[in-house]
Amino acid sequence: MARKRFDDSSCSVARALNEVGDWWSLLVVLHAMYGTRRFVDFQQELGIARNILCDRLARLVDNEVLKKVDVGEHGSRFEYRLTEKGRDLFPIVIALRQWGDKWNPAPDQPALDLRDRASGRPIRPVTVQNADGDSLTVRDVFVRDDSEATLRKDKKQTG
Amino acid sequence: MARKRFDDSSCSVARALNEVGDWWSLLVVLHAMYGTRRFVDFQQELGIARNILCDRLARLVDNEVLKKVDVGEHGSRFEYRLTEKGRDLFPIVIALRQWGDKWNPAPDQPALDLRDRASGRPIRPVTVQNADGDSLTVRDVFVRDDSEATLRKDKKQTG
DNA sequence: TAATCTGGTTTTAAAATGCAACCCTATTAG
DNA sequence: CTAATAGGGTTGCATTTTAAAACCAGATTA
Known part of the structure; x- marks a missing residue:
């Protein structure tokens, strides 16, 4: 099927x-x-x-x-x-590009150089950040479960 | 094929x-x-x-x-x-999740609440940022063409 | 010894893909 | 005025992928 x-x-x-x-x-x-x-x-x-x-x-x-x-x-x-x-897909596309450039760089040509139009300087790597703007890894975050506030059961779910 | x-x-x-x-x-x-x-x-x-x-x-x-x-x-x-x-795919996955939550929210349940383990506070939306940490839209950036430094020709390319 | 769990492979039918050919409208060339 | 061409598709067909379920084999448990 x-x-x-x-x-x-x-x-x-x-x-x-x-x-x-x-x-x-x-x-x-x-x-x-x-x-x-x-x-x-x-x-x-x-x-x-x-x-x-x-x-x-x-x-x-x-x-x-x-x-x-x-x-x-x-x-x-x-x-x-x-x-x-x-x-609004912009961060996703850029993050994908950066990931591709980092882990599967093209052998011959350099990575695409994206820059801030205002300053002319390169953009940062896209990261997940906390409220203070510090970059976080997957290990630095947790899911605040909705049921946590009410009742603790039925944890596993697709997503 | x-x-x-x-x-x-x-x-x-x-x-x-x-x-x-x-x-x-x-x-x-x-x-x-x-x-x-x-x-x-x-x-x-x-x-x-x-x-x-x-x-x-x-x-x-x-x-x-x-x-x-x-x-x-x-x-x-x-x-x-x-x-x-x-x-290293973490930012991509999170950006996708945030995009999905924003533009196709689940009718019944709330968006997944991801938080910084250290502070307990929610994470920021993933954005593209300039060197100063300011968020940029697709219109705020330009491609610094490699050939720009040498010779201006053959602009269009896949990617 | 039989049932069960884990991590697969095989078979089969329904979709998705790629290519080429065709179609229709609007413009440009002669 | 007619022919050629460009834009934006649609259709048919052969090839691949996918999904579902059945089957398989080694290791563990009952």
Whole structure:
């Protein structure tokens, strides 16, 4: 049988992956962040099959990550632009890029150098931080269980 | 034909997605961060097919996101534990969770409450920051092109 | 000795993917 | 005015992946 979906999963990570967790969607979002807006440009830059690109764009529009804008200009009639929800994927995309650059660096070319437009200086590595802005590892955090405040049972859950 | 792979892509995001960008891998990593280590536990918590779990665990071990440890204890003979590379996915997983909680909140239950173990206070939203620690949007950054320092040509590239 | 647990592999059917070909509208070239 | 071309898709088909369930084998427990 076919791929399982997580639409109604109690885990928000699973629900997020349901919207942008397949092979192409996040790459489409990435290129949209770099300024790509037109169907043919996505297609050529990504090397994605046209029907798959159609499907991904439609799904991203359905999920309100992109919006489809009718621009009546010569030839190119539609543009796909990021919504606020889509732009909000920025930390995820950058964190993925940094992880890839760190652990699977391209042998020949250097890592992409992203900089703050205002200062011209490089951005920081994306980290999880506490209220004071100190970076935390997975071992530095705990889940404050909801039931902790009321009743202690049924701990294990997907998510 | 089958799924395209990005092993040799010049884009580090594509290479990262090649390792953890499918439907299950990141959920496996997520549960590993929550403490899951044994095959059967992953299988039950995720509701994943056993053959797919086998494949994902093997791929994650191949990519050095997990390591397979032989523990000769009663019954459970292997454990899958996160490597440093795997633990380094922490910001990505948390950013995904926060994005999911923000844009697709579960109707009934509240968002997972992650806290700093030391202070007991909630963690911050994961953001991209400049050198001073100020949060940046996608519009606040630019790519310092490598060729910018030498020669200005051939701008467009996957990644 | 039988039942059970762990960690798989095999089989089978349903989806997803990639490629190429086709379609329709709007623009540009001649 | 007609032909060629670009944008944005849709359709058909062969190949891969996936999911589910059945099966398997070594070690432990009953």
